[in-house]
Amino acid sequence: MISIKGNKMFWGIPFIGWLILVAVTIACKENPSHDVFEFPDQVSYNLHVRPILSENCFTCHGPDANKREAGLRLDVASEAYAVLKDSPGKHAIVPGSSTESLVFNRMISLDPEEKMPPPSSNLQLSDHQVNIIKKWIDEGAVYEPHWAFVSPKKTPLPKVKNKGWAKNEIDYFVLSKMEAKGLSPSVMADDLSLMRRIYFDLIGLPPSPEVLDELQENGLKPEAVIDRLFQSASYGEKMAVAWMDVARYADSHGYQDDYYRTQWPWRDWVIHAFNKNMPYDQFITWQLAGDLLPNAGKEQLLATGFNRNHKITEESGAIDEEYRVMYAIDRTNTLGKAMLGVTLECAQCHDHKYDPISQKEYFQTYAFFNTIAEWGIEEKNPGFSKKSPAKYPLMEISNKDVEELLQFINMPDSAARVNRLMAGMTKGTNYNSLLDEANVLKVAVMGELDSTRNTYILERGAYDAHGEKVEPGLPASILPFPDSLPKNRLGLAKWLFDKENPLPARVFVNRIWQELFGVGIVDTPGDFGLQGNLPTNQELLDWLAVDFIEHGWNIQYLLKKIMLSSTYQQSSIVRKEHLMLDPENKYLARFPRLRLKAEEIRDLILASSGLLNMEIGGPSVKTYQPAGLWEAATSGRGNLSKFQLDTGKYLYRRGLYTFIKRTVPPPSMMLFDASNRDACEVERLKTSTPLQALVMMNDPVVLEASRVFASQLLKEDPNPEKGIGYAFYSIIGRKPDEIESKILGNHLTSFLGEYREDRAKAKRIIEVGKYPIMDDLPVAKLAALAQVITLIYNMEASITKA
Incomplete structure (x- = not known):
């Protein structure tokens, strides 16, 4: 991005940032503080x-019995203390005596035949690690249950020195860790920065200059602003973005032919659920088992589309049972990552190598999803034939349903929708059924078989290698599944939200923290197991989890609690002592500077320029992408084989509604680390590459928005210099200082001179995009101001939440 004060362009961070980073790295090597x-x-x-x-x-001496060597298991105290089978009279661990413990002796052995870990493993313990093991054994070798598998408890607030800083309970826990590390909090963020932060975190959009002026005139009251934004329909859209990643939502089935799918009404439900502040336990229960609830209606049934969002094949050469099993496995793995924060998938082929989860328990969990009335292979033209088996179970949504029961669904007018769906249709499409589809939506949902389908352990995870027959159940190390619950998905949901279940509240609270601060309290949000990282502040995580449950799993309560803390409202200005003591900002002595998500970057550009279509819900839209991309990257078959750009207002919808074809996801969003939705994702990668700078400088969305914004400013005032300050305020959320104004003004002068001499070049600049051009504006002025606005969009500050 661009560091405007240095008037230089760099990818990722300004040049001074690299110098600081190098200095910190050298300092950390000289004075290790990890x-x-x-x-x-x-x-x-x-x-x-x-x-x-x-x-x-643990790979050789852990939970996986199939890989265990010498009959030794070190993850369970009783077995680690026991007499060794291969060495009578000796013990791997003798509490209180490292010299008598064979484990320790093998660790310090110089004999390569005896040494552990063996040299062939390419693993080697440091002296520090060996001394830790020695001290632990000498102190009694006391084992503790894994923290994440023990129900969270609220601990008393820790004592802190700077009591005046704390606004609520969160701050006591954070400040305690800070003070222990020799850190002190940052000053509070200035009003404009805090408002922009709150707006992006709650609605994913920037506050307009008029809103910022109003807030400053009336006095900043964060609580009132938060409450107001909770009432905005855009709140549900913002919250839905992260849930689409979790739910692996996409607009195509995936695999080679990659047909269109109609799951967007489920996305409309998610937006609706967040906007009505549905409690998290209900939100998940409806998605897992809405069809099994007493007197379930169409809304509860629609919610279960969550578990039909997985990839589906429509290739006739595929094996039906193989793919049906894959779908059930996908749901099982999604449950593990999304709701439990454990790597269940590691136990599909054998006992988990690290966590106390057996292969049998994996397939007992899988059994809850193995009784769905579905097929493995989709037939041609899915969604346009009433006979396509893999779509079943499905629900039909008519215009009457939308008028009477499902008012939150944005049912577009039939003719316009048919025109969009017809784009790219292959020869032989049944247009009568297509017209029917336009009036009656078909959404894949959950539904049980009339008869029982047996579940077996699948040897080595192979779909056709049936082993022991199993009944539905769940990992006992998390919480035993009680006999009193029904052995179906509704029973699973009840088990999930049992007050003794240690994981669901922790996992969700951690993800909300991650959404606000960029990194969770546990920075491995999909793995709370033994291989996951420890929480940086377990007492805080547990307090928040219990508090969340005590307040009825209220998501808005949780967000508000965090956002009203001093921890959240700190400045993001980096101090030297912070970099020296806590370079990764683990202890939050400042607010982290975070690049906006791919969807938010698009929304910022469209909203600030006045192009954004604020319509809530409805089908996904195809926006700008390189010509020929779909055609070159896919099989050439299917009703999505050809790309057809949307038109009119549909081009300017929020990033949430961008059409995601799994085999060719939208490139500009992928370059900014968006998910391709192949599988459940609870954390996006964070990369910084030159291609991101190229997108910001060349993407038609950026160039078109700059031109439209410039047109509006020139229409109001023909002097282009007058519009620069307003554009800066709209995009960055503050007014430019004197140096910034001078640099931008100089660029404007330079561009004006260039385009007055080369009118053809200026014309090319303003012709990007489909939005109509204002012909009555001077071409050179319009192109020059548009280029300056593009420059502002390319500033690091524009796409950063600070």
């Missing part, structure tokens, strides 16, 4: 020992 080098006064199994054993020992 926790791994700190020797604890008292060694904890969970904090210090288990990570060492998990990384170096």
Whole structure:
């Protein structure tokens, strides 16, 4: 992006940032301050020992019986203390005596035949790690249950020195960690920065200059602003973005032929559920088992589309049962990652190598999803034939349903929808059924078989290798599945939200924290198991989880609690001592500077320019992308084989509604780390590449928006210099200072001179995009101001939440 004050262009961060980064790296090497080098006064199994054993020992001496060597298991105290089968009279671990513990002796052995881990594993313990193990054994080798598998409890607020800083309970926990590390909090963010932060976090859109002026005139009251934004329909859209990644929502089936699918009414329901502040336990229960609820209606049934969002094949050469099994496995793995935060998928082919989850327990969980009335292979033209089997079970939504029951669904007019669906149709399409589809939507949902389908352990995970027959159940290490619950998806949901279940509240609270601060309290949001990272502040995570449950799983309550804390309202200005003591900002002595998500970058550009179509819900839209991309990257078959750009207002919809074809996802969004929706994702990658700068400088969305914004400004005032300040305020959320104004003014002068001499070049600049051009404006002025606005969009500050 661009550092405007230095008037230089760099990819990722300004040049001075690189200098700071290098200095910090050198300082950290000279004065290591990472926790791994700190020797604890008292060694904890969970904090210090288990990570060492998990990384170096559990592959051969952990939960997986199939891979266990010498009959030795080190993750369970009773087995680690027991007499060794291969060495009578000896013990792997003797509590209180490292010299008598064979594990320790093998760790320090110089004999390559005896040494553990063996040299062939390419693993080697450091002296620090060996000393940790020694001290732990000498102190009694006390095992502790894994923190995430123990129900969270609220602990008393920790004592802090700077009590005046804390606004609520969150701040006590954060400040306690800060003070322990020798850190102090940052000052509070200025009003404009805080308002922009709150707006992006709650509705994913920038506040307009008029809104910012109003808030400043009336005095900034964050709580009132938060409450007002909760009432905005845009709140549900913002919250839905992350849930689409979790739910692997897409507009095509995936695989080679990649046909169109009509699941967007489910997305409309998600927006609606967030806007009505549906409690999280109900939100998940409806999606897992809405069809099994007593007196379930069409809304509850529609919610279960969550578990039909997975990829579906329509290739006639595929094996039906193989793909049906794949669908059930996808749902099982999604449950593990999205709701439990554990890597269930690691137990599909064998017992989990690290977590106490057996292969049998994996397929007991899988059994809840193995009784769906579905087929594995989709037939041609899915969604346009009433006989397509893999779409079943499905529900039909008519105009009458929308008028009477499902008013939150944005049912577009039939003719316009048919025109869009017809784009790219292959020869032989049944247009009568297409017209029927335009008036009656068909959405894939959940539904049970009339008869029972047996579930077996699948040996090595192969679909046709049936082993032991199993009944529905769940991992006992998390929470045993009680006999009193029904052995169906509704019983699964009840188990999930049992007050003793240690994971669901922690996992969701952690993801909300991640949405606001960029990184969760557990920075492995999909893995709370033994291989996942420890929380940076477990007491805070547990307090928030319990508080969330106590307040009825209220998502808006949770957001508001965090956003009203001093922790959230800090400035993002980086101080030297912060970089030295906490370069990764783990302890939040400042607010992190975060690049906006791909969808939010698009929304910022469209909203600030006045182009944004604020319509809520409805079908996805195809926006600008390189010509020929779909045609070159796919089989050439199917009703999405050819790309047809949407037109009119549909071109300017929010990023949430961008059409996602799984085999060729939208390139500009993918370059900014959006998900291709192949599988459940609970965390997006964070990359910084030159291609991102090229997108911001060349994407038709950016250039078109700049031209339209410039047209509006020149229409109001023919002096282009007058419009620069307003454009800056709209995009960045503050007014430019004197240096910035001078630099932008100089660029305007330079562009004006260039385009007055080369009118053809100026004309090419303003012809980008489909939005009508204002012919009555001077071409050179319009092109020059548009280029300056593009420059502002390319500033680092424009696409950063700070």
